[in-house]
Amino acid sequence: MSTQDGVTVDGTVAAQTTVDRTQRAAAPVAHGAGPSGPRDRADRRRREGHVTWGRALRRDWQLYSLLVLPLVFFLVFRYVPMLGNVIAFRRFRPGGSIFGEEWVGLHYVRMFINDPTFWNVFQNTLVLGVLSLVIIFPLPIVLALMLNELRSQRFKRIIQTISYLPHFMSIVIVAGLVFQLTAMRGTVNQVITAIGGDAIGFMQLPEWFRTIYISSEIWQTVGWGTILYLAALSTIDPQLYEAARIDGANRWRQTWHVTLPGIRPTMVVLLILNIGTFMAVGFEKILLLYNPLLYPTADVIATYLYRVGIGSSQFSYATAIGLFEALIGLTLVLSANAISRRVVGASLW
Amino acid sequence: MVTVDNVTRLDKKLSKPTVRAVKETRAYTAFRVVNATLLVLIAAITLYPFANLAAQAFSSESYINSGQVTIWPRGFNLTTFQLVMSDSMFWRNYQNTVYYTVVATLVAMVLTTTYAYAISKYRLKGRKVFIGIAVFTMFFNGGLIPNYVLVNELGLRNSVWAIALPNAISVFNLLVMKSFFENFSTELEEAAEIDGLSTYGKLWRIVLPLSKAVIATMILFYAVAFWNSWFAAFLYMDHRELYPVTVYLRNLIAGATSVDGAAGSAEATQIAANVKAVTMLLTVLPIVCLYPFIQRYFVSGVMLGSVKQ
Numbered sequence: 001m002s003t004q005d006g007v008t009v010d011g012t013v014a015a016q017t018t019v020d021r022t023q024r025a026a027a028p029v030a031h032g033a034g035p036s037g038p039r040d041r042a043d044r045r046r047r048e049g050h051v052t053w054g055r056a057l058r059r060d061w062q063l064y065s066l067l068v069l070p071l072v073f074f075l076v077f078r079y080v081p082m083l084g085n086v087i088a089f090r091r092f093r094p095g096g097s098i099f100g101e102e103w104v105g106l107h108y109v110r111m112f113i114n115d116p117t118f119w120n121v122f123q124n125t126l127v128l129g130v131l132s133l134v135i136i137f138p139l140p141i142v143l144a145l146m147l148n149e150l151r152s153q154r155f156k157r158i159i160q161t162i163s164y165l166p167h168f169m170s171i172v173i174v175a176g177l178v179f180q181l182t183a184m185r186g187t188v189n190q191v192i193t194a195i196g197g198d199a200i201g202f203m204q205l206p207e208w209f210r211t212i213y214i215s216s217e218i219w220q221t222v223g224w225g226t227i228l229y230l231a232a233l234s235t236i237d238p239q240l241y242e243a244a245r246i247d248g249a250n251r252w253r254q255t256w257h258v259t260l261p262g263i264r265p266t267m268v269v270l271l272i273l274n275i276g277t278f279m280a281v282g283f284e285k286i287l288l289l290y291n292p293l294l295y296p297t298a299d300v301i302a303t304y305l306y307r308v309g310i311g312s313s314q315f316s317y318a319t320a321i322g323l324f325e326a327l328i329g330l331t332l333v334l335s336a337n338a339i340s341r342r343v344v345g346a347s348l349w
Numbered sequence: 350m351v352t353v354d355n356v357t358r359l360d361k362k363l364s365k366p367t368v369r370a371v372k373e374t375r376a377y378t379a380f381r382v383v384n385a386t387l388l389v390l391i392a393a394i395t396l397y398p399f400a401n402l403a404a405q406a407f408s409s410e411s412y413i414n415s416g417q418v419t420i421w422p423r424g425f426n427l428t429t430f431q432l433v434m435s436d437s438m439f440w441r442n443y444q445n446t447v448y449y450t451v452v453a454t455l456v457a458m459v460l461t462t463t464y465a466y467a468i469s470k471y472r473l474k475g476r477k478v479f480i481g482i483a484v485f486t487m488f489f490n491g492g493l494i495p496n497y498v499l500v501n502e503l504g505l506r507n508s509v510w511a512i513a514l515p516n517a518i519s520v521f522n523l524l525v526m527k528s529f530f531e532n533f534s535t536e537l538e539e540a541a542e543i544d545g546l547s548t549y550g551k552l553w554r555i556v557l558p559l560s561k562a563v564i565a566t567m568i569l570f571y572a573v574a575f576w577n578s579w580f581a582a583f584l585y586m587d588h589r590e591l592y593p594v595t596v597y598l599r600n601l602i603a604g605a606t607s608v609d610g611a612a613g614s615a616e617a618t619q620i621a622a623n624v625k626a627v628t629m630l631l632t633v634l635p636i637v638c639l640y641p642f643i644q645r646y647f648v649s650g651v652m653l654g655s656v657k658q
Contacts, residue, residue, distance in 0.1 A: 056474035062548035070464035081491020162392040170577035177398040185416035309494040322492035
């Protein structure tokens, strides 16, 4: 019986129940509330799923009271803005209701579908998203594998510490460093002129923006991105390597047949998360880096809706664009999750 | 575990094709040398922008302007430092950063800890719903404009609350704390219950004092995020005296680039470059100095969060 009631949830609960019961036997009238014989406790545990709200609230009112403030936060600052998206379909007047004044239906949706700038920024968003995914996503895996091959733990730690550092920099600092390095007299142009080229005005030329953006993303995120892979690598059973060696696998084949399958679940989960944030390409960074000269490649959905909404106070129009973007993001993460669950059997939930 | 059987088989295997084994180790040695060299190179590239920044901060304007500064200061001087440090607005904004970070981190910690503790209890009815309420916001959020309208409507503009409240709970941090509390020793809590402690008492007097490591990690996560943030202040603060130092820096950078773009006087450009470098250096300094000590907390926090989501 004592094993039966624990299995319902998991091992942790089973342990908890056992402890629970022994202590209760030692001090039978500890709780005040409710009957306390071992049998009654066990019965109660089994019926746990069917406790009425009234009883649950009476029993755990202190726990529920801890939930109140955070729930107010979620309601006001997360769910109210979600509902606030309704102004994509209602005309919003500054100073009026945050849910808008009157229905205009798909007016604003039609507006952005017929807006050529929108399709330009949509395309830029896709290009930057695809580039980030294709170029940046594999790099932490490669770096983690490289670090994993090091024998000196001290050397490994030093390299890791250095590679994590950019992650802690404010995006404003990163933007400042980008401007500094790409300036007419900056390091990059020093190198170009040293090998006989002409200095390039990087931050005025739209064709360079994607390269600069991706490079700065690599600099800031790849080192930090190795942490989860290194953790996964350390959990791979050494016996598997041994078995592979016995089968005559060299180092490279060991990596291919043991290491990579070992970190596959981590790769899949991170890939799903990356696909989910695919549309939300570094809005703040682009906002700091770009200028009107770079709009042809640098302007993305988020920066465009920022200018339309905050810049020219077209709140309803900007919200319609934002809602469109958010729905694409949600669809992407849900479908990536569903596909990976079916194909590789790993998923976020 | 290596069984005797395994070892003997391994020995046989290794001793038979000797030539091949030697060849392989040589290739592997070459790989290790290349690998280590590449890693050193990566580390050097990672550090280079900081070295360049420090060099520019101490260099004289003429050397920066002629493109001669790389990782060592040329024409060493401290005049730009004096210039930046005598700007009272810079210090004012620095103070704001400290103030905003402290208040926002405090609010965030209270909300995150209480929610994480409650949803870590399996017996809590509706637990899944409460977790769902939080997790859903990771994948779908209201977006820029509805948030902007809301903050203005609530009258939070030009106050610390415009920064602290809208970002009070990071769901990632919440899940890290939740999984930590889930693994917290139930014996201790049960014992405390028998001693007559309420839920509040257990949380305050038993659980929190024994969770110092995870709390320190969470404080660091939040504090660094708020310290580095600029966009909320940029959106909601109307007066220079209210800016955090990141917005001060942002305006400096934006101003400097427009001077650059408009092909203004060379003088203005390189003074801007110099001032920019010093201001950036002074802004990153606290983080870079603290970094070696806080780094491992971050790493353990990320790992904790990845255990269960």
